[in-house]
Each structure stands twice: as structure tokens, then as C-alpha cells.
Amino acid sequence: MISASSLTAICILASVLAIRVLHRRSSQSSNLPPLVAIPDEQLFGNPRHAYETALKQYGKIIGVPRKNRLEYIVDQTFVAEVLTNDKVYSFEHGTLSMLNLHILLALPRSFMHEIDRVVQDHIVSDLDDSVDRIAPVFDKLAKKLAAPLSSECQPIAVEIDSEVHRMMAEAMLTLILGGHYASAAHIASTARIAVAIATLTGIFENMSWWSRTFPTVGRTWNWFKVMFIAIPYHFVLGIGWQAFSELSAITDVERSGTRKEPVIMSFARKFIDKKTHRISLIDRIWILSVILGLIFASVHQTAVVIMWVVCELAKRPEYIQEFRTDTFTETSEDGAQRLTYASLQNAERLDSFIREVMRTKGDTLSTVRQTVSDTALAGYVIPKGSFVIPLATLANEDENHYGENAKVFVGDRWVGTGKPATMVSPNYFPFGLGRWACPGRGLAVAEIKLFILSLIAHANLSLENGEYRVVDPLNVTSVAPKGRIFLHPLFS
Ligand code: HEM
Known part of the structure; x- marks a missing residue:
């Protein structure tokens, strides 16, 4: 009987040989970068060390086979060229193909341009309003988590990963579709959809032996599950159908005056036909697809980074008091204190801490481009x-740029520097870089701050044994760390 490890070895050998043959064939006519085969244990177990060592040994650019694909990995000197020269290194082709969503490239309209416009024109153009709409969702979870503390003097362990996912689902449902969508059933469906699409895009492949060894079978199976089960069941039958009916009823005469609409409604208005005063069937389906894409882009990713910040803060609770001192709130009409976008912008130390978490959390292959022609x-x-991918750790922790303590976590490193967590550069690109840098990053950082400030208003934090575990070192961007978080009463 062949053991799992022998089977893995055979599969790797076969893919490396196949890639070598293709590689050699094309080398006859061109000068390809060196091909480096990194064993699976190193690639998935300690990817940062494996890629960094290979780059040091073979030069600034190497071809590395991974899960039946050949990827070209470049060092920090090529970050700007690869991520910002979109004419040669395409974001749309790279990202959609890497996420197993190539099918979207065949559409007559650009899915990515559309989703980008929705975020720019209807979400980040008025962050004051966006924050006002979602802030109560973050406050609600913080109060719920800390509620047992009022009767207990002892610290309590909290399981917050799934709660944070649901909170993000509720916040984005409220913002994108309206508060009337934030029912328990819709929130649970949205959180499931976000995770299901994340699975479709392969972000959990690294952790499964089957998906790593038989990537094509794994991807096909995931496609089937998500397209024929998860999306119809969790989206189309519930949220999708309700939104479809609302879009069918929308006309250009019923504008809602000065009152702000949910994102979907203001976005949908541009599709109203001038003659029929209605939105066509195709456009309604298009709008729903874009909204589904937006939910995926915003819910899972932000929930994961919130978990990174929570774990880092629980590991370093000495920062918490400073964050509280920085915080100011505004008084609502009902006399209650609330966080506004202005309060979040003022939280400079927390912003610096978030930037430092995002810089040092160990992103390896986080942004990808695809060459549109043979490229020198x-x-x-x-x-x-x-596929061309900069190795993020080399840039984010580059000693030539950051100095000797480049690899050290310094929570207040960015205070007074004028570099907020959202400001990207070739040495800091957790939100990408160039024309396609994440358009939702202003909202994402605001949401992280909303949760942290709401939580520390009610409790102190600590981490069991002061350590958390990195679950997938090759994908820290989309897979949250695991650690046992404790909440402590404020005055004990
Ligand atoms: C902490 C949370 C988030 C992280 C770490 C993150 C990270 C990223 C990254 C790395 C990219 C690719 C950029 C590139 O390749 O240059 C991206 C693209 C994108 N992100 Fe985010 N993102 C986050 C939250 C959000 C949120 C909240 C939204 C929506 C409100 C959003 C919407 C998008 C969209 C639409 C794109 C596609 C690119 C574009 O349209 O320009 N993201 N994000």
C-alpha cells in the first residue's frame, strides 16, 4: 500500500518534471528565470524561510512550482514595477485566475472595475456616514462579550473568531443592503457565504493534504459545492431573492430625497433605463453578482485582520491604556456616547499599532499579477x-528601508510620521499597491478601530501563555491566527 507521504512525493515529482519539460521547451527560445523546486514541507511549513533562502541563492527572481502551477517570485527590488505597471502585469488577470475565478474575465463588463467603483463612489466617498451606520454593530458585540464580566471578577475566556465573522457580516449587510437585512438568518448566511467563497478561491487549500496534492480535483469539487449548494442556498434563496424583488420595484421617480440609501440602491440607480424607468433583468443579476463579490471582499478579509490585531493586542496589553487615553467620543441626540469617523481618525496610536500588525504579521504571497505578454x-x-508575486516579507521587513529593528514589532513606530495604516508603499503593501490597491482600506481600518475601541471600553485583554498560533504560514492574510483570548474586568 502506498503511504500518503509517498503519494505526495510522487505527485510533486510528476508536477516538477512536467513543469521542467515545459520550462525547458520555452527556454529554447527565451531566457527564463531559474526554476527552484521547494519541497512541500518547507513550502507549506515555513514558506517565508524557504522562499527567502531560494531568492538569496538563485537571484532576484525565481520560478517555483506550487499546487500544479508555476509562480515567479520576485524580491523587494521589483515590488513597485510588478505591482504598479498594470499594462504589463495585470491585476485583473492575476487576481481572478489565482482565485480560480477566471470565468469572470470572459464577461463583456469588467467585474473588478464595477466593484471598485461601488466601493469608491458609494462607500468610501462618505466614510462619516458609513461609520455612523455600522458603529452600533461593533458596540453591540463588545457589550455582549464583556457582559459576563459585570457578575464575574475573574477573567473570562472568549471564543471570538466566529462572533467577529458574524459581526462583520452584520456590518456589511447593514451598509450594503440596509438594516432590514440584518436578521439572524441573513447574518448567518452572509458569514457562511464569505467563508464558502473564500474556500472556492483556494485560500484554505494550503491546510488540506488532499487539496495540496490534488489541486485540480480539490478546486473542481469546491466549485461544485459553492456554485450549486452554498450560493443558491445561502444567498440566492434568501438575501438574493429579497434584494432582487426590491431592485425590480425600484424606479427613477422614487428617489429618497436627502435620506441616505443603502449602497445597493444608490448603485442600482445608474442602471435604471430611461425609457422603461426600470432595471433590466440582466442588470439586476449583474448588480447582485457585484454585491456578492463585495460581501466576499469585505467580510472575511476584515474579520481575519481584526483577529490578528486582537491577538497582537492581547499579547501586548500594555498598549491598551494609551489607546483609551487617545479616544474621544461624541454625544448622540439621546445623550449616549458614540464613536464617529472623527474619533477613529484621532486614534493615532491605535492606527500605528494596526499598521505595525499588518506590516509584521508575515504576509508572504499576498498580491499577484499576471503577465499579458512575454516580459523582460x-x-x-x-x-x-x-503569475508574478513579490515576496512580501522581504519588502515589509527590509532592513535597508526600516533600519536594524525592521523585524521588531514597535507598536508606536508610526506615531507622528504621517503614515497611517491605509498608506501603502513598495515597503508596506498589505492592501496591495498601485491602481488596484484595496479601495476599501479606509473602511477596513475604521472597522478594526471600531471593534478594538468598543472592546477596550468594556474590558482588558490577555492571551493564554502570551502566545497565539499561526494556522497557515503561507496565507496569514486570509487565515486568522488562533489563540485563547481572556477578557478582564476594567477595575479588578
Ligand atoms: C483588512 C481588510 C482588508 C485587506 C487586508 C484587504 C486587502 C486587499 C488586497 C491585498 C487587495 C489586492 C490589491 C492589489 O493586488 O494591489 C484588495 C483588493 C480589493 N479590496 Fe480589499 N482588503 C480589505 C478589506 C476590504 C474591504 C472592507 C472592502 C470593501 C468595502 C474591500 C474591497 C476590495 C476590492 C473591491 C478589491 C479589488 C481591487 C479594486 O477594486 O481596486 N477590501 N484588498
């Missing part, structure tokens, strides 16, 4: 259609 780089030629 560093004396080599990268063939058309290749």
Missing part, C-alpha cells in the same frame, strides 16, 4: 500568462 525582468524573460 532582471535580465530574464517571463512568459506571457505567468
Whole structure:
């Protein structure tokens, strides 16, 4: 009987041989970067060390096979060129293909441009309003988590990962579709959809032996599950149908005056036909698809980064009091104190802490581009259609840029520097870089602050044994760390 490890070894050998043959064939006509086969244990177990060592040994650009694909990994010197020269290194082709969503490239409209416009025009254009709408959701979870503390003097362990996912689902449902969508059933469906699409896009593949060894079978199975079960069941039959009916009833005469509409309604208005005063069936389906994409882009990713910040803060509780001192709230009409966008902007130390968490959390392959033609780089030629990925750790922790303590976590490193957590550069790109840098990052950082400030208003934090566990070192961007978080009473 062949053991699992022998089978893995055979599969790796076969893929490396196949890639080598293809590689050699194309080398006859061009000058390809060196091909480096990194064993699975190193690639998935300690990817940062494996890639960094290979780059040091073979040069600034290497081809590395991973899960049946050949990826070109570049060091920090090529971050700006690869991530910002969209004419040659395409964001849309790279990201959609890497996420197993190539099918969207065949559509007559650009899915990515549309989703980008929705975020720019209807969410971040008025962050004051967006924050006002969602702030109560964050406050509600913080109060719920801390509620047992009023009767207990002892610290309590809290399981917050799934709660944070549901909170993000509720916040984005409220903002995108309206408060009337924030029922328990819709929130649970949205949280499930976000995780299901995350699975479809392969972000959990690294952790499963089957998906790593038989990536094509794994991807096909995930496609089937998500397209034919998760999306119809969790989205189309519930939220999707309700939103479809609302879109069917929308006309250009019923504008809601000065009152702000949910994102979907203000976005939908541009599709109203001037003659029929209605939105066509195709456009209604298009709007719903874009909204589904937006839910995926915003819910899961932000929930994961919130967990990173919570774990880092619970590990370093000495920062908490400073964050409280920085915080000011505004008084609502009913006399209650509330956080506004202005309060969040004022929280400079927390902003610095968030930037430092995002810089040092160990992103490896976080942003990807695909060459649209044979492309010269560093004396080599990268063939058309290749994935090109900068190794983020080398840039985010570059000693030439940050100095000797580049690898050290310094929570207040950014205070007074004029570099907020949202400001990207070739040495800090957790939100990407260039034309396609994450358009929702202003909202994302505001949401992280909303949760942290709401939580520390009610409790202190600590982490069991002062340590958390990195679950997937090759994908820290989309897989949350695990740690046992404790809440402590404020005055004990
Ligand atoms: C902490 C949370 C988030 C992180 C770490 C994150 C990170 C990223 C990254 C790395 C990219 C690719 C950029 C590139 O390749 O250059 C991206 C793209 C994108 N993100 Fe985010 N994101 C977050 C939250 C959000 C939120 C809340 C929204 C929506 C409100 C959003 C909407 C998008 C969209 C639509 C894109 C596609 C690119 C574009 O339209 O320009 N993201 N994000």
C-alpha cells in the first residue's frame, strides 16, 4: 500500500518534471528565470524561510512550482514595477485566475472595475456616514462579550473568531443592503457565504493534504459545492431573492430625497433605463453578482485582520491604556456616547499599532499579477500568462528601508510620521499597491478601530501563555491566527 507521504512525493515529482519539460521547451527560445523546486514541507511549513533562502541563492527572481502551477517570485527590488505597471502585469488577470475565478474575465463588463467603483463612489466617498451606520454593530458585540464580566471578577475566556465573522457580516449587510437585512438568518448566511467563497478561491487549500496534492480535483469539487449548494442556498434563496424583488420595484421617480440609501440602491440607480424607468433583468443579476463579490471582499478579509490585531493586542496589553487615553467620543441626540469617523481618525496610536500588525504579521504571497505578454525582468524573460508575486516579507521587513529593528514589532513606530495604516508603499503593501490597491482600506481600518475601541471600553485583554498560533504560514492574510483570548474586568 502506498503511504500518503509517498503519494505526495510522487505527485510533486510528476508536477516538477512536467513543469521542467515545459520550462525547458520555452527556454529554447527565451531566457527564463531559474526554476527552484521547494519541497512541500518547507513550502507549506515555513514558506517565508524557504522562499527567502531560494531568492538569496538563485537571484532576484525565481520560478517555483506550487499546487500544479508555476509562480515567479520576485524580491523587494521589483515590488513597485510588478505591482504598479498594470499594462504589463495585470491585476485583473492575476487576481481572478489565482482565485480560480477566471470565468469572470470572459464577461463583456469588467467585474473588478464595477466593484471598485461601488466601493469608491458609494462607500468610501462618505466614510462619516458609513461609520455612523455600522458603529452600533461593533458596540453591540463588545457589550455582549464583556457582559459576563459585570457578575464575574475573574477573567473570562472568549471564543471570538466566529462572533467577529458574524459581526462583520452584520456590518456589511447593514451598509450594503440596509438594516432590514440584518436578521439572524441573513447574518448567518452572509458569514457562511464569505467563508464558502473564500474556500472556492483556494485560500484554505494550503491546510488540506488532499487539496495540496490534488489541486485540480480539490478546486473542481469546491466549485461544485459553492456554485450549486452554498450560493443558491445561502444567498440566492434568501438575501438574493429579497434584494432582487426590491431592485425590480425600484424606479427613477422614487428617489429618497436627502435620506441616505443603502449602497445597493444608490448603485442600482445608474442602471435604471430611461425609457422603461426600470432595471433590466440582466442588470439586476449583474448588480447582485457585484454585491456578492463585495460581501466576499469585505467580510472575511476584515474579520481575519481584526483577529490578528486582537491577538497582537492581547499579547501586548500594555498598549491598551494609551489607546483609551487617545479616544474621544461624541454625544448622540439621546445623550449616549458614540464613536464617529472623527474619533477613529484621532486614534493615532491605535492606527500605528494596526499598521505595525499588518506590516509584521508575515504576509508572504499576498498580491499577484499576471503577465499579458512575454516580459523582460532582471535580465530574464517571463512568459506571457505567468503569475508574478513579490515576496512580501522581504519588502515589509527590509532592513535597508526600516533600519536594524525592521523585524521588531514597535507598536508606536508610526506615531507622528504621517503614515497611517491605509498608506501603502513598495515597503508596506498589505492592501496591495498601485491602481488596484484595496479601495476599501479606509473602511477596513475604521472597522478594526471600531471593534478594538468598543472592546477596550468594556474590558482588558490577555492571551493564554502570551502566545497565539499561526494556522497557515503561507496565507496569514486570509487565515486568522488562533489563540485563547481572556477578557478582564476594567477595575479588578
Ligand atoms: C483588512 C481588510 C482588508 C485587506 C487586508 C484587504 C486587502 C486587499 C488586497 C491585498 C487587495 C489586492 C490589491 C492589489 O493586488 O494591489 C484588495 C483588493 C480589493 N479590496 Fe480589499 N482588503 C480589505 C478589506 C476590504 C474591504 C472592507 C472592502 C470593501 C468595502 C474591500 C474591497 C476590495 C476590492 C473591491 C478589491 C479589488 C481591487 C479594486 O477594486 O481596486 N477590501 N484588498
